[in-house]
Amino acid sequence: MAWTDERITQLTNLWEKGLTASQIAEELGGVSRNAVIGKAHRLGLKSRPSPVRGAKAAAKKAKKPVLKPDAKPEKVVKAVRAAAPISAPQPAATSNDATAVEQKKSSLPQMVSIGPGGFLRQGPGDQQAPIPPAPPRRLVPAKPSPEIAGKTTLLDLNERICRWPMGHPGEADFHFCGEAVNPGFPYCVEHCGRAYQAQLPRGVRRAPPPMPFGGPRVR
DNA sequence: CCCTGATTCGC
DNA sequence: GCGAATCAGG
Numbered sequence: 124m125a126w127t128d129e130r131i132t133q134l135t136n137l138w139e140k141g142l143t144a145s146q147i148a149e150e151l152g153g154v155s156r157n158a159v160i161g162k163a164h165r166l167g168l169k170s171r172p173s174p175v176r177g178a179k180a181a182a183k184k185a186k187k188p189v190l191k192p193d194a195k196p197e198k199v200v201k202a203v204r205a206a207a208p209i210s211a212p213q214p215a216a217t218s219n220d221a222t223a224v225e226q227k228k229s230s231l232p233q234m235v236s237i238g239p240g241g242f243l244r245q246g247p248g249d250q251q252a253p254i255p256p257a258p259p260r261r262l263v264p265a266k267p268s269p270e271i272a273g274k275t276t277l278l279d280l281n282e283r284i285c286r287w288p289m290g291h292p293g294e295a296d297f298h299f300c301g302e303a304v305n306p307g308f309p310y311c312v313e314h315c316g317r318a319y320q321a322q323l324p325r326g327v328r329r330a331p332p333p334m335p336f337g338g339p340r341v342r
Numbered sequence: 343c344c345c346t347g348a349t350t351c352g353c
Numbered sequence: 354g355c356g357a358a359t360c361a362g363g
Binding site: 126159165 | 355357
C-alpha cells in the first residue's frame with residue numbers, strides 16, 4: 124500500500140491526535156505498526172509521548188547507548204557508512220525534546236479541521252497555551268484551510284467529489300475521500316472498485332437482499 | 343508476556 | 354522511501 128497524500132494526512136492527524144501507531148495502522152489498513160512509525164519519523168513528526176524515550180530522556184538522560192558522536196568502532200561498521208556522507212552529525216539531536224516539540228508546534232500551528240459531528244480533540248502534548256486576556260475582537264469565521272488539512276468534510280461534498288467515508292463517523296477526524304469522482308458515480312475510481320463488487324452475470328434481475336425492516340413491499 | 347515508540351538497515 | 358527486524362522501556 125502506497126503512502127498517498129490522503130493517507131499521509133490521515134497518519135499525521137491521527138498521530139498528533141495521540142493515537143498509538145497500532146491504532147493508526149489499523150485505521151489506515153494495509154500497513155503495519157512499524158510502517159506507521161517509520162513513516163511518521165520520515166515525516167518528521169516524531170517525539171511524541173513515548174513510553175521508552177519519554178521516560179528515559181526526561182527522567183534520566185544518563186544512559187544513551189545509541190549513536191553517540193564518539194561511538195567506538197565496534198558495532199558502528201554500518202554506522203560509519205551511514206554517517207560518512209554527513210560531515211557533521213547533529214550533536215544534540217535527541218538531547219532536548221522540549222525544543223523539538225516547540226519547534227514542531229511553531230512550525231505546524233494549525234493542522235486542524237472540523238468534520239461533520241466531529242470536533243478537534245487535544246492530544247496529551249497539544250495543550251494550548253491558556254488565553255489570559257479577553258479578546259476584544261469580534262468573532263471571525265474560522266478559516267477552513269482545506270488545502271492544509273486535505274480533508275473533505277460533509278459540507279464539502281458535492282456531485283463531483285468522492286464521498287467515500289474515511290474513518291468512522293463520530294471521530295474527530297472523520298471525513299470523506301474527496302477525490303474526483305468516477306463520472307456517473309458517487310465515488311472516485313478507486314473507491315468505486317470497493318463499492319461495486321463484480322456482479323455475477325445472472326439473467327435474474329437484481330434482488331437486493333438488504334431490505335430495511337418494514338420496508339416497502341416489492342411485488 | 344503484553345504493550346509502546348525508536349532505530350537500524352536491507353531492499 | 355519503505356518497513357521488517359530489532360531494540361528498549363513500561
